[in-house]
Amino acid sequence: MKLKTITRGGIIAAMYVVLTVTPGLNAVSFSGVQFRVSEMLMPLAAFDIAAIPGLWIGCMIANYIGSPFGWLDVTLGASLTLFSALIIHAVGSRWIGLSSLSAPVLLNAIGVAFIIMVASPAEDGILFWPTALSVGIGELGVMVVLAAPLFVMLKKNPELIGLEQRL
Secondary structure (H helix, E strand, O other), rough: HHHHHHHHHHHHHHHHHHHHHOOOOHHOOOOOOOHHHHHHOOOOOHHOHHHHHHHHHHHHHHHHHHHHOOHHHHHHHHHHHHHHHHHHHHOOOOOEEEEEHHHHHHEEEEEHHOOOOOOOOHHHHHOOHHHHHHHHHHHHHHHHHHHHHHHHHHHHOHHHHHHOOOO
């Protein structure tokens, strides 16, 4: 792996961490609704392979720092981001790739709801489907409001941040 690729992955990981645990943003990054602003970086996986480990490692670090759900979130939660990034990369930057942004919505809705339900005290009475719905709505909001415009901007102008467009 080239040093430039590793460096890009490290920068993406750092951006993910900062956008997740910064005071103010962290309040909505680990709740049941989870409007995790850092998830807006997911489209980078369509354009740059370095984004895959960058997003995964960034999510692990962010979850380690800020998640109230412990190692379950560090491992399983970050795996959801990894699988989402792999799907987005596989679809690539084709216009249909915009639909690949549904991967984080579906995977996080189900996976994060599972993490919250398992890691929460039984007396909290967390129910799976309402939690999955609220997590999914938050993730959908990030994908529609932040990630989709980033995807379109990078598709039209990948040189903006030095990415080589995958066709």
